[in-house]
Amino acid sequence: MLTKNINLLLFSLGLLLFAPFCISAETIEINFAYVGKQDNSALLGVQQGLYEANLQGQFLGQNYNLDIITPANAFNHDYSKYIAVLTAVDLKTFNKMTNHLPDTAVFNLNLDDDSLRRSCLANALHTIPSARMKSDAVAQWQQKEPGSNVTAQAWHGDFVKFAARDLNKRFKKKQGQTMDDDAWAGWAAVKMTSDSVAREKISDAKHMLIHLKTDLSFDGQKGSNMNFRETGQLRQLMILVEDGKIVAEAPVRGVAKPPTLDSLGLLNCEK
Amino acid sequence: MKQYFLVSACLCVFLSQNILAEPTGRIFITNEKGNTVSVINGETLEVESEIAIGERPRGIGISPDGTEVYVAVSEENLIAVFDPKTLKVLRKFESGSDPETFAVHPNGNIYISNEDDAKATVYNPRTGDLIAEIQVGLEPEGVAISPDGSKVIVTSESTNMLHVITVPGNTITDNILVGSRPRAAVFTNNSKIAYATAEITGEIVKIDMENAKILKRSQLEDPKSKPKDVILSKDEKHIYVAGGRSNSVWLMDADTLEVIKGIPVGKRVWGLAITKDGSRVFSTDGVSSTVSVIDTSTNEVIKTIAVGKFPWGVIIDD
Numbered sequence: 001m002l003t004k005n006i007n008l009l010l011f012s013l014g015l016l017l018f019a020p021f022c023i024s025a026e027t028i029e030i031n032f033a034y035v036g037k038q039d040n041s042a043l044l045g046v047q048q049g050l051y052e053a054n055l056q057g058q059f060l061g062q063n064y065n066l067d068i069i070t071p072a073n074a075f076n077h078d079y080s081k082y083i084a085v086l087t088a089v090d091l092k093t094f095n096k097m098t099n100h101l102p103d104t105a106v107f108n109l110n111l112d113d114d115s116l117r118r119s120c121l122a123n124a125l126h127t128i129p130s131a132r133m134k135s136d137a138v139a140q141w142q143q144k145e146p147g148s149n150v151t152a153q154a155w156h157g158d159f160v161k162f163a164a165r166d167l168n169k170r171f172k173k174k175q176g177q178t179m180d181d182d183a184w185a186g187w188a189a190v191k192m193t194s195d196s197v198a199r200e201k202i203s204d205a206k207h208m209l210i211h212l213k214t215d216l217s218f219d220g221q222k223g224s225n226m227n228f229r230e231t232g233q234l235r236q237l238m239i240l241v242e243d244g245k246i247v248a249e250a251p252v253r254g255v256a257k258p259p260t261l262d263s264l265g266l267l268n269c270e271k
Numbered sequence: 272m273k274q275y276f277l278v279s280a281c282l283c284v285f286l287s288q289n290i291l292a293e294p295t296g297r298i299f300i301t302n303e304k305g306n307t308v309s310v311i312n313g314e315t316l317e318v319e320s321e322i323a324i325g326e327r328p329r330g331i332g333i334s335p336d337g338t339e340v341y342v343a344v345s346e347e348n349l350i351a352v353f354d355p356k357t358l359k360v361l362r363k364f365e366s367g368s369d370p371e372t373f374a375v376h377p378n379g380n381i382y383i384s385n386e387d388d389a390k391a392t393v394y395n396p397r398t399g400d401l402i403a404e405i406q407v408g409l410e411p412e413g414v415a416i417s418p419d420g421s422k423v424i425v426t427s428e429s430t431n432m433l434h435v436i437t438v439p440g441n442t443i444t445d446n447i448l449v450g451s452r453p454r455a456a457v458f459t460n461n462s463k464i465a466y467a468t469a470e471i472t473g474e475i476v477k478i479d480m481e482n483a484k485i486l487k488r489s490q491l492e493d494p495k496s497k498p499k500d501v502i503l504s505k506d507e508k509h510i511y512v513a514g515g516r517s518n519s520v521w522l523m524d525a526d527t528l529e530v531i532k533g534i535p536v537g538k539r540v541w542g543l544a545i546t547k548d549g550s551r552v553f554s555t556d557g558v559s560s561t562v563s564v565i566d567t568s569t570n571e572v573i574k575t576i577a578v579g580k581f582p583w584g585v586i587i588d589d
Contacts, residue, residue, distance in 0.1 A: 055389060055409055056430040059446040163428060163452075166410050169387060195431065199448055219451035219471040221429075 027061045030197055031081045032190060035069045035097065036088030042109040043068070044175045045183035046086050049190025051174060053197075060198055064190075075100060083208050084193050086186060091116065098124050104205040105212055107189040110182050117231040120269035123209055124232045127192075128185040129154050133265035137238040137250030140263065144255055148247075152238045155184035156246055159239055162223040184220075188234070192218040192226075224261065230269060235261040292337040295355050295588045298544070298553055300562055301328040301342055302579030308342060309562075309578035310358060311553075313546075313589065316564055316574050322358055324351050330372035330414075331584040334396070335379055340586065341396055343370040343383065350381070352396060355588045364399030367392045372455075372584070374414040374423070376438065382423050384411035391425045391434070393441060403441040407434045413455035417462035422480060424465060426453035433467055435483055445483035450474035455500045459507055466510055466525075468498035475501065475512060475528055489528035493517040499541040504567060505549025511565075513540045513554060520554050520563075522570050534570055536563035544585040555582035 030053075034046050046066065053064040069077050071089050074097065079085060084105040087094055091113055098106045098121045105125050108116065112131040116124065129152075137152035157168055157178035171179040171187070179187070193208060195218065202208050218226040222237045229235060238250040251260035296313030301324070308328065310320040325344035328351070332341050339361065342351045350366040350373075353359060369387035376382060380402055383392050391411055393403040408430025415424045423436040426449075433453060435445040450469030458465050458480070465478045473496050477487040491498060497515035503525065504511070510528075512521040519533040520540060537556025540563070545552050552565040555578075562582060564574040 052409055052429065056432070059408065059430070059432065059434070059443070060448075163410060166386060166429070170409070198431070217451065217472060219429075219431075223471075225451070225471055 027063050028197075028203055029063050029065060030057075030083050030194070030203060031065045031067065032084060032086060032193070033067050033069055033077075033079060033082045034086045034088075035071060035074050035093075036086075036109070037071070038068060040088045040110070040182065041177070041180050042086075042088035042182035042186040044177070045109070045171075045179070045186025045188075046190055047186075048171050048175055048179075048183070049187040049194070052187075053190055053194035056194065056198055062194075062197055064194060079104065083197065083203065083205055084189070084212075086189050088182065088186070094124070095121075103209065105193070105209040107185075109185040109189060114266060117229075117233050117266050118268075118270045120231050125189070125212060125228060126231075126233045127188045128181060129236065129238060130233055130265050133233070133236075133238060136264045137240060137252075140250050140252040140255045141240050141248060144252055148242065150240045150242045150247060152250060153241055154181040154236065154238065155179055156239045156241060158246055161249075162221055164221050167221045188218070188220045188226075191220070192216060195219075229262075229265075229267060231266060233265055237261070238264060292356070294337055297355060297588050298562070299331055299340055299355070299586050299588065300542075300555060300578050300582045301331045301584040302560075302581055303327055303329055303557070303583040304581035305560075305579030307579045308340075308353070309582070311562065311576060311578075313587070316576060318576060318578060320358055321579060322353060322360065324353070324360065325349060325363070329583045330370065330383075331586045332373055332375040332381065333586055333588055334375060335377055337588060339396070340588070341373070341375070341381060342584075343373055345369055345371060345386075350383070350394070350396060362399075364394070364396070366394060367401075367404075371412055372414050374416045376416050376423075377418070377420045382414050382416060382425070382436075384414050384425055386410055386412065389427070391423075391436065405434075405436055405441055405443060407443070408432050413453065413467070415456040415458055415465065417458045417465075417480065418460055419462040421462065422458075424456040424458075424467070426456060426467060428452045428454065428470075431469075433465075433478070435480070447478060447483055447485065449476050449485070450488070454498070457501050457503055457510075459503065466501050466503070468501050468512060470497040470499065470515065473498060475510070475523065477525075477528060487528050489523070491517070491521060491530070493519070493533075496521070500543040502543045502545050502552070505545070511543055511545070511552055513543050515539055515541065518556075520552070520565065532570055534565055534572065536565075536572060537561040537575065542583055542585040544587050546587055547589045553585050553587065555585050557581045557583065 088110040134152040216227040240248045256263035298311040300309040308322040326346035330343035367385040373383040391405045408427030410428035413426040433447040450472030452470035456467040473491040496517040500513040522532040537559030539558040542555035
């Protein structure tokens with residue numbers, strides 16, 4: 001009787017010990033790296049994206065992790081385990097990163113330099129709009145409303161259409177501040193990657209880069225289906241703001257020529 | 272003995288009244304920005320009344336016995352209950368954060384999507400008691416219940432899935448990845464097949480619910496077509512899909528998912544309901560603040576009815 005009980009106890013202990021391994025055998029680990037400052041709103045966006053990726057992943061056996069790397073340590077780090085690298089760095093560091101990791105998607109979450117788009121780096125993905133996208137958006141509005149002094153943004157805390165209200169609400173609740181352009185760019189980068197993991201079952205960096213660049217269909221809570229140009233720029237709607245208030249969206253209806261999203265920013269690479 | 276008979280006769284009348292109320296034939300519309308429910312007379316197709324219901328009413332449903340109508344009052348985190356006959360608001364009960372849509376189970380419980388909380392909740396609307404809480408993906412929206420009561424679909428818009436919840440356990444047994452932003456679903460009468468819409472990718476999917484497998488998917492050609500509600504024709508040979516900003520209701524073959532016809536309605540059409548006899552479909556045209564009435568024998572709009580501001584949900588008491 002005693003032996004039987006001990007056997008049962010050992011068996012139960014065995015189960016307890018092995019249970020975690022059984023679970024982890026079914027769960028895929030997906031890793032992101034963030035390179036940049038820690039007090040950056042882009043990082044908050046990345047963290048929001050990660051939280052949402054794990055909400056989705058719990059139903060699909062995918063677990064998402066994030067390593068934060070300071071710019072100072074950017075080039076003495078092993079990046080082999082990452083599905084994609086998210087950056088909020090200066091132009092020089094960004095260019096160096098894309099050279100350093102030729103087979104990995106390197107997301108640009110904060111730089112609006114047009115030169116960076118024109119150079120068409122094969123592995124650079126810009127979720128943040130370029131300077132030219134912003135000036136084109138403003139010019140379209142001024143064609144309709146001359147003299148109007150607006151600015152163009154990727155995102156706004158008061159944006160409600162296309163379920164933007166929901167993203168704004170949950171970002172504020174979780175991160176304690178209003179979502180801005182860099183935060184949206186960070187959120188979008190993680191979300192499009194994790195959606196691709198979920199949908200296409202891609203778990204290596206090289207295939208992820210090819211998929212994101214050529215075959216993406218992303219819901220960034222800005223209404224239209226988003227994908228990347230040859231320049232690496234994410235096609236996206238812009239929000240026009242005057243005195244802190246949203247006045248319109250660009251492409252401006254009646255002004256922009258179809259395909260309207262391509263009326264914003266550079267389309268071609270430097271020859 | 273005589274007295275006995277009288278008592279049981281009274282009881283019979285009492286029971287039959289409670290089991291199935293005589294339908295009013297009315298069509299009820301929630302007006303998201305009007306904060307009201309428009310009441311349309313089913314015969315004259317005229318608005319006969321408007322009920323002040325609360326802030327941002329969206330989902331609407333009717334109890335299996337037809338005695339109560341439920342409305343999700345999103346901004347107030349409540350479900351409002353009114354009498355379809357007297358149009359009196361009977362009570363309101365707490366329903367978790369930001370209730371968007373819900374469906375009424377044949378057992379009378381309601382399954383609610385709580386958009387803010389990534390949760391689906393089950394309430395007994397008679398008592399207001401919370402029966403179960405189920406963690407789902409981000410921005411849960413559409414809820415559909417199989418006619419046999421065994422399965423519930425909750426669509427999560429930002430997680431791009433249909434969660435299949437099995438009743439009575441109220442646990443998720445399958446997760447089906449579909450296109451971006453799934454918004455609504457509907458079951459066939461035999462509970463074996465479901466159809467769902469995905470707004471951003473403009474997709475309609477047909478699903479084998481016994482095996483949780485996608486059988487067919489079809490993309491609407493019009494890029495402005497961001498499909499929302501989907502309903503079946505009475506013979507189940509066709510589906511009607513609310514085409515959002517394409518300002519059309521799409522009539523599609525339920526088998527091949529091919530578009531047969533686009534029926535022009537008002538602007539940004541989202542909500543759909545069909546009469547029990549299958550003769551009419553009602554659509555809520557949000558931006559136009561109208562309801563379109565489609566005659567299903569010709570599949571043309573026979574009347575456009577001005578209702579409250581931004582009509583969202585529609586239910587028919589027939």
